[in-house]
Amino acid sequence: MSIAVTRQDDVVIRFAGDSGDGMQITGNQFTDTTALVGNDLATFPDFPAEIRAPAGTRAGVSGFQIRFSSTDIYTAGDIPDVLVAMNAAALIVNYKDVAPGGIIIANTGNFTERDLQKAKLATNPLEDGTLDGYRVIAIDINARVTEALAGSPLTSKDVLRCKNFYVLGLMYWLYSRPLEPTLEWLAAKFAKKQDLADANRTALRAGYNSGDIHEVFQGRYEVVPVENALPGTYRNIMGNHAVALGLVAGAELAGLKLFLGSYPITPATDILQHLAELKEFGVITCQMEDEIAGICTAIGASYAGMLGCTTTSGPGLALKTEAIGLAIMTELPLVIVDVQRAGPSTGLPTKVEQADLLQSLFGRNSDAPLPIIACATPADAFDCAVEACRIAVQYMTPVILLSDNYIANGAEPWRLPEMDKLPHFPAAQVTDPAGYAPYARDGKLARPWAVPGTPGLEHRIGGLEKEHITGNVSHNPENHQLMSELRRDKVLGVRDTIPTPEVSGPREADLLVVGWGSTYGAIRSGTERLRRERNVSVAHLHLRHLWPLANGLDEIFARYKQILVPELNMGQLSRLLQGEYPDHRFLHYGKVKGKPFTAREIREKITAVLEGKS
Amino acid sequence: MSIAVTRQDDVVIRFAGDSGDGMQITGNQFTDTTALVGNDLATFPDFPAEIRAPAGTRAGVSGFQIRFSSTDIYTAGDIPDVLVAMNAAALIVNYKDVAPGGIIIANTGNFTERDLQKAKLATNPLEDGTLDGYRVIAIDINARVTEALAGSPLTSKDVLRCKNFYVLGLMYWLYSRPLEPTLEWLAAKFAKKQDLADANRTALRAGYNSGDIHEVFQGRYEVVPVENALPGTYRNIMGNHAVALGLVAGAELAGLKLFLGSYPITPATDILQHLAELKEFGVITCQMEDEIAGICTAIGASYAGMLGCTTTSGPGLALKTEAIGLAIMTELPLVIVDVQRAGPSTGLPTKVEQADLLQSLFGRNSDAPLPIIACATPADAFDCAVEACRIAVQYMTPVILLSDNYIANGAEPWRLPEMDKLPHFPAAQVTDPAGYAPYARDGKLARPWAVPGTPGLEHRIGGLEKEHITGNVSHNPENHQLMSELRRDKVLGVRDTIPTPEVSGPREADLLVVGWGSTYGAIRSGTERLRRERNVSVAHLHLRHLWPLANGLDEIFARYKQILVPELNMGQLSRLLQGEYPDHRFLHYGKVKGKPFTAREIREKITAVLEGKS
Amino acid sequence: MSAVQLTPKDLKSDQEVRWCPGCGDYAILNATQAALAEIGVPREKMTIISGIGCSSRFPYYMGCYGFHGIHGRAAAIATGTKTANPDLSVWVVTGDGDAMSIGGNHLIHTMRRNVDLKILMFNNQIYGLTKGQYSPTSPAGLKTKTSPFGSVDLPFNPINLALGSGATFVARTVDTNPKHIKSTLLAAAAHKGVAFVEIWQNCVIFNDGAWKDWSTKDARAERTIDLQPGQPLVYGKDNEKGLRISGGEVEVVAAADADVWDPTTAAPLAYVMAYLDEREDLPHALGIFRQHDKPTYDAAVKEQVDALTAKKGKGDLKKLIYTKDAWQVG
Amino acid sequence: MSAVQLTPKDLKSDQEVRWCPGCGDYAILNATQAALAEIGVPREKMTIISGIGCSSRFPYYMGCYGFHGIHGRAAAIATGTKTANPDLSVWVVTGDGDAMSIGGNHLIHTMRRNVDLKILMFNNQIYGLTKGQYSPTSPAGLKTKTSPFGSVDLPFNPINLALGSGATFVARTVDTNPKHIKSTLLAAAAHKGVAFVEIWQNCVIFNDGAWKDWSTKDARAERTIDLQPGQPLVYGKDNEKGLRISGGEVEVVAAADADVWDPTTAAPLAYVMAYLDEREDLPHALGIFRQHDKPTYDAAVKEQVDALTAKKGKGDLKKLIYTKDAWQVG
Numbered sequence A, B: 001m002s003i004a005v006t007r008q009d010d011v012v013i014r015f016a017g018d019s020g021d022g023m024q025i026t027g028n029q030f031t032d033t034t035a036l037v038g039n040d041l042a043t044f045p046d047f048p049a050e051i052r053a054p055a056g057t058r059a060g061v062s063g064f065q066i067r068f069s070s071t072d073i074y075t076a077g078d079i080p081d082v083l084v085a086m087n088a089a090a091l092i093v094n095y096k097d098v099a100p101g102g103i104i105i106a107n108t109g110n111f112t113e114r115d116l117q118k119a120k121l122a123t124n125p126l127e128d129g130t131l132d133g134y135r136v137i138a139i140d141i142n143a144r145v146t147e148a149l150a151g152s153p154l155t156s157k158d159v160l161r162c163k164n165f166y167v168l169g170l171m172y173w174l175y176s177r178p179l180e181p182t183l184e185w186l187a188a189k190f191a192k193k194q195d196l197a198d199a200n201r202t203a204l205r206a207g208y209n210s211g212d213i214h215e216v217f218q219g220r221y222e223v224v225p226v227e228n229a230l231p232g233t234y235r236n237i238m239g240n241h242a243v244a245l246g247l248v249a250g251a252e253l254a255g256l257k258l259f260l261g262s263y264p265i266t267p268a269t270d271i272l273q274h275l276a277e278l279k280e281f282g283v284i285t286c287q288m289e290d291e292i293a294g295i296c297t298a299i300g301a302s303y304a305g306m307l308g309c310t311t312t313s314g315p316g317l318a319l320k321t322e323a324i325g326l327a328i329m330t331e332l333p334l335v336i337v338d339v340q341r342a343g344p345s346t347g348l349p350t351k352v353e354q355a356d357l358l359q360s361l362f363g364r365n366s367d368a369p370l371p372i373i374a375c376a377t378p379a380d381a382f383d384c385a386v387e388a389c390r391i392a393v394q395y396m397t398p399v400i401l402l403s404d405n406y407i408a409n410g411a412e413p414w415r416l417p418e419m420d421k422l423p424h425f426p427a428a429q430v431t432d433p434a435g436y437a438p439y440a441r442d443g444k445l446a447r448p449w450a451v452p453g454t455p456g457l458e459h460r461i462g463g464l465e466k467e468h469i470t471g472n473v474s475h476n477p478e479n480h481q482l483m484s485e486l487r488r489d490k491v492l493g494v495r496d497t498i499p500t501p502e503v504s505g506p507r508e509a510d511l512l513v514v515g516w517g518s519t520y521g522a523i524r525s526g527t528e529r530l531r532r533e534r535n536v537s538v539a540h541l542h543l544r545h546l547w548p549l550a551n552g553l554d555e556i557f558a559r560y561k562q563i564l565v566p567e568l569n570m571g572q573l574s575r576l577l578q579g580e581y582p583d584h585r586f587l588h589y590g591k592v593k594g595k596p597f598t599a600r601e602i603r604e605k606i607t608a609v610l611e612g613k614s
Numbered sequence C, D: 001m002s003a004v005q006l007t008p009k010d011l012k013s014d015q016e017v018r019w020c021p022g023c024g025d026y027a028i029l030n031a032t033q034a035a036l037a038e039i040g041v042p043r044e045k046m047t048i049i050s051g052i053g054c055s056s057r058f059p060y061y062m063g064c065y066g067f068h069g070i071h072g073r074a075a076a077i078a079t080g081t082k083t084a085n086p087d088l089s090v091w092v093v094t095g096d097g098d099a100m101s102i103g104g105n106h107l108i109h110t111m112r113r114n115v116d117l118k119i120l121m122f123n124n125q126i127y128g129l130t131k132g133q134y135s136p137t138s139p140a141g142l143k144t145k146t147s148p149f150g151s152v153d154l155p156f157n158p159i160n161l162a163l164g165s166g167a168t169f170v171a172r173t174v175d176t177n178p179k180h181i182k183s184t185l186l187a188a189a190a191h192k193g194v195a196f197v198e199i200w201q202n203c204v205i206f207n208d209g210a211w212k213d214w215s216t217k218d219a220r221a222e223r224t225i226d227l228q229p230g231q232p233l234v235y236g237k238d239n240e241k242g243l244r245i246s247g248g249e250v251e252v253v254a255a256a257d258a259d260v261w262d263p264t265t266a267a268p269l270a271y272v273m274a275y276l277d278e279r280e281d282l283p284h285a286l287g288i289f290r291q292h293d294k295p296t297y298d299a300a301v302k303e304q305v306d307a308l309t310a311k312k313g314k315g316d317l318k319k320l321i322y323t324k325d326a327w328q329v330g
């Protein structure tokens, strides 16, 4: 009997299992293969807590959601069409999110009495009616994998470890994806562990074949490639990786070598890890004793003529604030990457939040301005990192680049930049003693960068107030006023080199939704759909530059009757905008649940606002 | 010949000399005596830089300004009536500030060729016309003191050290002040160094008598006591001292012992130094290895049941921000005192600025709200410190108390509180296991304070998000939203226990001047005088509570046509208010020169604003 | 404190223990509960203060008071707690990253001040919680996620750092020997002053076997020596070998000729024992390196407060405010 | 670097020196200018990096590159500078507060890593710049503005801390002996690796005479011993007394019987010399305590970069971005 293949446009799958079940690998494989197929996609990995919780518990559940589509998409999706639940805990934690009538694949092998107990379940949800209304596919994956790998030299424990590839195979079958990319990956990954490579290959194929053989599904699906995708070369990228690549590119475009001084912290550590691999680019990574040493080495490296950079998350940024002031006073280029996570304090370290904007703006002693930019998506993170390097070097200033946990670990297809179209912004390190003064200024108000080792430019810098031009320590009252204004104006001057952002949607409308950072996808998708499907008069403005704010925003705001500012915090951009643009009213829409907005939440909020309900 | 005594209402004297000349002692003695005479007064000591610069240089000049009056005053005055210049450098740095026709007393003994050279002067300003238009009194004080002390067992170097008491005596004569308080002070101070006591006494008397004998002055002055002073007991107090006393009082009013964990930093160090003396109050002061340890020990002490407190200045506050988040998450009482100084970075460490307001509000990772209050004057610092303790204990929260360098080192008469009228706010440390839950909440949304050592209340706290009521670690999304809102609402709730501030001046007017912190005096004085002398329609609103902002401000703002916000920064309160009260427009008036506003600057700005000129 | 007798179970909390299966932390937790039950302190007077790391989750599992602080700051928080209330038994639990990396400054100052804290440092030579980066105790050359080509950092010897900071009690134990952990912690508890205890701990996930050359039962006999006060410096399966110290150097001798170990000596012999770590041919030392009696910080602070209160009388707020130089108006 | 010959004057800046008259910093400044003129490094390749404190104003007075950092962070900034450009001669100037209090963590980690920096710590046992509070090297009991009844803190022994952190070059000198400063700094400059030099410095204003029992010319002869490689451990006005080390203890012997000093030994003898500070009956040691050769951090970082660049070829940005798993659309 041949099985029908139905075409679908947009699918969301969530893989969920125990921390040890390899759900992240499964998800990443599915993602890479799906990217090669040519779908647009977005992913949302969701790690539980930091430590591996005892196997089988709710706290130990690890999830990976992927959305893929034949058209452009902006988020990892709100509602899974398919949930793969590798054990009882994974099921109970996730099933409620699944679309009514959606598919739930449950590994019955991990629904024993003990499993139910560990998941704090009195009865078996596969049997007690919990899943009424879903299409439940119950398979004893443990048993199937053990069968498939009968005769393998692996221990039975290791055999069971292959069950994620079985599931992956099954999902490849269901969504008509090729096995080759994963087979190749396995060959490379386990080049030195042939047994493991074989076993996982076998499990993958067994899963794939089981689709045909066991007829558990009524049909297969197909999600054809995006048709109107912009032509170009694409590659799947995660946000932290994109930042790392962007920093390398930024340094090269400035004609500099990159120096990273950092201290590991979730969810920023990957950037350090990626850059540690890139020695042949002359990248130096120093894992320091703490965040303060991280930024201080970066300042010391910039002083020595490299492009200093430091990466961290919120609590680490808090520790760096005094040193950021030093970089502001000494006017050295520096890129500070903050991958935001939920707080305050240690908070929810593996969850997303956008709550470091005001810290970035104001979290330093005294008036200490610097430029701030935020990336919207994993791919955008590359461009933003390059842009941060540009500003740091052209304006001789520290720059904060805000990312967050959702971008950091999420993936999407990245349309690779054409190399010769990347902006060049060579750093002008001075060498000529004639007319040199440490705090002279160019047209951008940047001071000259004179690097130790250069004969004749010996000078002293530091954290005490500097005299205009000479850079000598000065306690002169007028000079302090002047320097304070120069520091402010230099940063405000960045406006001259950034474009006014473009509104997506109507030029004038009932509502403008203004966002920043990783809410981009949910807002874009929510507003587009409301316009498309219900003809709602709504537009979307995304801000990449949070400080200085681009020219022309005032005029944009004036064209809309109301302005809504959704943020994953208690009101930060809305507060900034309200202070800067008092002629308009900015309605804050916050969410602090450690999760991104769904497009549906955005749509519902917009509808409520327009109906005067909020 | 008898010398006429003229009555004056309001006098400003500035003592200026080399760092080693004892100008601060001279100023403080004049201040204490003047207080006892019953004048209102305000002082402004102005230390040069941190290190003793080479004697005689401009950088080494140390100044002390005192204003005293027969009526209430609010500032240390804009323009000295008398300048005492102990050497050439002191003269050249200060003479321009003196009122036209004002008196300049110059110690010609320190205007030698070498002195002029050190002061970078080509010619002698006493002779080259520089001082045309002033009443210059040139005395060789070195010689006079040497004469007066002929026969003293002191070395000639030590003899010269007494010259500041000679000057003090002269000024006592000029302004008709008694010598006794200083004589008593000398007796106590040099109880074990009789030679020094004698010499200084002699110098003091010699200076005093020289007024009569040498007839250098055309007349003497008298500044009679304030008449309408509020009845009560008064004492002269400096801001840092007042904070220290307020913290001790606050702890006692809460029924707690005070713990201070701190690290020295200008200009906050005095508070630590004062509190280190008060062991008999059970005050524990720990001078820690850095600012982070300072706040962390304070948190640890609050956890153990004391009232934890930490004192610092801007760069130190920057270092404490991560730990402040921990105090917010663990909801422990904590008072953080920030004595602001000019920045960014090391900046101008001995100069004033009010630029840590936004750092206090937002300088932490994630949404981490806490109450902020700022003191207006040295005496007000006592009340504010008590208030900070009250809020910390009643709301189980860290509180930031903002002072600044001007308040810290300035002095004024303090009308002592009636002890039985001080507010009591006993801390409610729980001991009953029945119904105890670490994160249960009372009517103020405060959680119960259960202190280690209490049987049956063993529990765990920390920086990870807490579950409502139980306080267990929770990654639940809804709980995180709830707790974020509770943290916000608890702090906003402080509004219920603070009064709406009162406007000084007309209920409705053309202009409202809104200030905070140490600009109080200049604004109060500037607005009062404009009303009094020129009938200008202007009122003054001073904000003690910066977060939460008191109820009723909106209605106040609505009653004025324009609102001006003078601040010693580039725009911080104005930004906050603009964000919070978008219906009004807040005009920022900033000064960042390391100096306080003068009342004249305020008056001129007000006039300009009302004339539409700014 | 009255001598209370608890059982290890009394020191368990109601929270599920959440380390990876096989993690060395489990053994340390159990041995700690066993030791603390015997120190004669009631539950409510014990508090465990930690930083951030796998090891720092420790307080959640203990049935006494607990404070899970922020990264690196446990020693500072604990200094405040102990100084505020010297009556408490305060234990710091920390990791090699938490204590020696970001927390290095507070650690050395706490040891210098001789605050009466018991500091247990779980040394797995790796950052466990952040999933496997080298730490300040990782051997040079270690390949980790942040040192893919081998770490270029030279490591601390934690014992040397503690000794060099002036710690008054310095010891070392290992997760594979719960009895030794227990006796070491009992000695630490009995010491009046700061006690720094390095505990070799295996991270099965990110640095498995880091200590295996010394930590397994067999290796322990041949490749470690247990420093116990008043005991001879002997080791080997049958305690047949001994160590003798001469002029800062160490030689292997017959057991009978071994020196007797005295951790209380003022002479810097403890460093000689730490130096064994650098010698391929000699055993690594476990047990008690140093045990000196010095005034503790918390007691000295209290004494000063008590002495001045006795001398001046309990502070009177009114007198503090109404000083002699006050004057009357109206 | 080519061998350049400078005069001390070449190393003066145009800025007025602003310490209190009589401050020990002047002598150190002069001796440092004299030493640095002789190390064969051109002015433009020298940079002085400091924190905050009286001592930390040092860079302003030197005619080379200079960076007056923030409090406690000089070692970290300098690590970045040196690692970014190992070709520079990087000197850290810091105080007992800057280095050992707030900067303690960076200090010990810099020493552990063996970054090729020369760290001069001016130890006046006080916070000078903030006008007289006790520091982590102040003796217990010292009365200062923040310890009016005597400090209850036990001090660090800076030499022990440096040794315990793994520093490869550890020395001590004193402001009253400019020649000794100069020779010590020349030895530090010649050492490849981190050099920690404690310099006893007198703060005339806030802690006058802190070192006078050892620092005056007479006291130096009788109460200090100069540790010089290959030289016998002798002291006294006529070098008539000697020291011999045995079993971690030290005894005074005739000069002829003195041990010869070897700072390069792996055995922990340097600690024995630091331990002299605790003994009333023995001289304090100056000179070179330890001098070990170990790979430096900055060189190791560079080697890894060079080796991988040689192996993989200079990184190609396009290849980094256009990986194999990329695909084509349109």
Ligand SMILES: Cc1ncc(C[n+]2csc(CCOP(=O)(O)OP(=O)(O)O)c2C)c(N)n1
Residues within 6 Å of the ligand: A263, A264, A265, A266, A291, A315, A316, A319, C052, C053, C054, C055, C056, C071, C094, C095, C096, C097, C098, C099, C122, C124, C126, C127, C128, C129, C130, C135
């Ligand atoms: C301020 C800050 N920086 C960084 C981190 C990230 N972080 C958490 S634990 C840890 C290292 C833990 O290592 P260790 O103390 O050895 O504990 P282990 O997990 O190995 O027991 C790091 C870097 C953090 N939580 N906070």
Ligand SMILES: Cc1ncc(C[n+]2csc(CCOP(=O)(O)OP(=O)(O)O)c2C)c(N)n1
Residues within 6 Å of the ligand: B263, B264, B265, B266, B291, B315, B316, B319, D052, D053, D054, D055, D056, D071, D094, D095, D096, D097, D098, D099, D122, D124, D126, D127, D128, D129, D130, D135
């Ligand atoms: C973050 C910060 N905290 C505190 C200070 C204040 N401060 C400046 S220098 C100093 C101590 C200096 O002592 P030391 O390093 O011994 O230098 P010295 O003045 O004695 O040479 C302190 C506490 C500061 N500048 N910055």
Ligand code: SF4
Residues within 6 Å of the ligand: A051, A052, C018, C019, C020, C022, C023, C024, C025, C054, C055, C124, C128, C129, C202, C203, C204, C205, C206
């Ligand atoms: S990661 Fe390592 S240290 Fe952490 S719980 Fe797992 S095994 Fe233990």
Ligand code: SF4
Residues within 6 Å of the ligand: B051, B052, D018, D019, D020, D022, D023, D024, D025, D054, D055, D124, D128, D129, D202, D203, D204, D205, D206
């Ligand atoms: S205060 Fe002390 S250390 Fe500072 S310059 Fe003066 S004498 Fe030197």
Ligand SMILES: [Mg+2]
Residues within 6 Å of the ligand: C053, C095, C096, C097, C122, C123, C124, C125, C126, C127, C128, C135
């Ligand atoms: Mg570890």
Ligand SMILES: [Mg+2]
Residues within 6 Å of the ligand: D053, D095, D096, D097, D122, D123, D124, D125, D126, D127, D128, D135
């Ligand atoms: Mg010092």
